[in-house]
Amino acid sequence: MTQTIEESMNHLEHLKIKYTDCLKHPLNLNIKRGIPSKEQLQLSEPMLNVLSSPTDFLSQGTIDIRNYGELTGISEAKELFSELLETERDEILIGGNSSLNLMYLVITSNLFAKIKNQTNKKRVKFLCPSPGYDRHFAMTEKLGIEMIPIGLNNDGPDMDEVKKLVANDPTIKGIWCVPTYSNPTGVTYSDEVVDQLASMETKADDFMILWDNAYLVHHLTNEKKAVKNILTACKAAGNPERSWMFCSTSKVTFPGAGVAALGASKKNIDFIAKELSYQTIGFDKINQMRHVKFLKDKNHISQHMDKHAAILKPKFDLINQKLMHYFTGKDCVEWTEPKGGYFVHLTTQPSCATEIVGALAKIGVAVTDAGATYPYGKNPSDNSIRLAPTPVSLEDLDAAMDAICLCIEYITLKKQQSL
Ligand code: PMP
Numbered sequence: 001m002t003q004t005i006e007e008s009m010n011h012l013e014h015l016k017i018k019y020t021d022c023l024k025h026p027l028n029l030n031i032k033r034g035i036p037s038k039e040q041l042q043l044s045e046p047m048l049n050v051l052s053s054p055t056d057f058l059s060q061g062t063i064d065i066r067n068y069g070e071l072t073g074i075s076e077a078k079e080l081f082s083e084l085l086e087t088e089r090d091e092i093l094i095g096g097n098s099s100l101n102l103m104y105l106v107i108t109s110n111l112f113a114k115i116k117n118q119t120n121k122k123r124v125k126f127l128c129p130s131p132g133y134d135r136h137f138a139m140t141e142k143l144g145i146e147m148i149p150i151g152l153n154n155d156g157p158d159m160d161e162v163k164k165l166v167a168n169d170p171t172i173k174g175i176w177c178v179p180t181y182s183n184p185t186g187v188t189y190s191d192e193v194v195d196q197l198a199s200m201e202t203k204a205d206d207f208m209i210l211w212d213n214a215y216l217v218h219h220l221t222n223e224k225k226a227v228k229n230i231l232t233a234c235k236a237a238g239n240p241e242r243s244w245m246f247c248s249t250s251k252v253t254f255p256g257a258g259v260a261a262l263g264a265s266k267k268n269i270d271f272i273a274k275e276l277s278y279q280t281i282g283f284d285k286i287n288q289m290r291h292v293k294f295l296k297d298k299n300h301i302s303q304h305m306d307k308h309a310a311i312l313k314p315k316f317d318l319i320n321q322k323l324m325h326y327f328t329g330k331d332c333v334e335w336t337e338p339k340g341g342y343f344v345h346l347t348t349q350p351s352c353a354t355e356i357v358g359a360l361a362k363i364g365v366a367v368t369d370a371g372a373t374y375p376y377g378k379n380p381s382d383n384s385i386r387l388a389p390t391p392v393s394l395e396d397l398d399a400a401m402d403a404i405c406l407c408i409e410y411i412t413l414k415k416q417q418s419l
Pocket of ligand 1: 034097098099100101133178183212214247248249250255256260
């Protein structure tokens with residue numbers, strides 16, 4: 001039913017009164033970052049006690065994990081992560097607690113190695129499917145790499161755009177990919193996209209696919225998505241050195257005290273291990289062993305992740321219910337219903353997102369900055385908002401969603417009526 005001008009002005013006035021009331025009674029809620037809740041962290045508390053007998057400190061029954069050594073990780077951890085990332089044992093390097101750290105290592109190692117031999121130091125560029133992960137973009141910017149935004153469809157990056165660019169520009173050296181339950185839109189790459197990334201012609205012969213599979217086991221439903229293996233696809237296409245796969249247990253066990261892994265061709269792993277040897281004598285092998293004993297294998301990880309999902313799913317359901325309640329039949333906003341990962345993504349009307357996020361901040365609801373999920377923090381359409389509901393209780397999320405829906409409707413109508 002369409003509203004008359006008078007009705008819609010009255011409705012806007014009503015929203016303004018509600019918002020003004022919220023200004024007087026601000027909340028104190030933060031759904032900015034994708035971090036696990038306390039209940040999720042408790043799931044992994046038993047891991048802290050799995051190493052008890054002296055033999056628990058031996059890798060393969062002989063190597064004392066309390067001592068230096070095993071730069072690329074203990075073999076038990078390699079077995080676990082090679083099962084997860086579907087690689088051979090010598091195609092895995094186990095890192096410290098952070099996969100971002102490994103991404104930084106891979107990029108800098110590759111760029112510095114090449115720069116040493118390069119006479120013509122042209123500017124390096126990376127393709128950045130957007131919206132994407134803000135820390136990828138921050139890292140890229142910090143390293144002085146130029147970012148080229150690329151459209152992100154429901155099955156992965158816009159491959160027509162990608163293929164055209166990489167075929168012609170030798171300074172495009174890489175692409176960021178979050179292939180499973182992408183941060184923030186929740187998309188999972190199709191097999192066709194994986195194959196095209198693996199086989200496309202690139203002008204740069206050292207082109208890198210940075211395959212950040214941060215959410216590979218983070219399903220929310222029984223429809224568990226599995227992305228095609230990029231390393232296998234790259235090998236099949238004759239480009240075995242093109243892909244670099246990353247994952248970590250930050251959101252499986254403990255962020256900050258998990259274990260990260262890199263999967264790549266043996267040649268690439270050997271290259272990175274050499275670079276790494278100048279930085280450390282080895283990572284925390286005791287933590288690697290704790291993880292192996294606690295997580296056991298892929299099947300057991302899946303059971304553990306089901307417990308995470310049982311905590312998280314009601315939060316994602318609540319967001320969907322609230323948005324349906326407020327916006328069914330209205331054109332203020334579109335939203336994702338992810339099958340995994342940590343985020344819900346809102347697409348607002350153009351030029352509204354920054355103002356909505358600002359209005360929310362004033363009433364005590366912190367969400368990720370509107371442009372943060374785009375290179376240089378700039379979304380030309382200003383229509384993207386990321387919600388990270390995992391750390392808050394259902395009760396707080398309920399209150400946050402009422403505030404979010406109010407601000408979306410109020411700001412959108414205010415803008416429309418001022419036109
Ligand atoms: N990649 C993506 C896509 C993420 O969303 C996150 C966490 N927010 C990370 C990497 C961080 O991973 P780690 O803790 O292993 O550095």
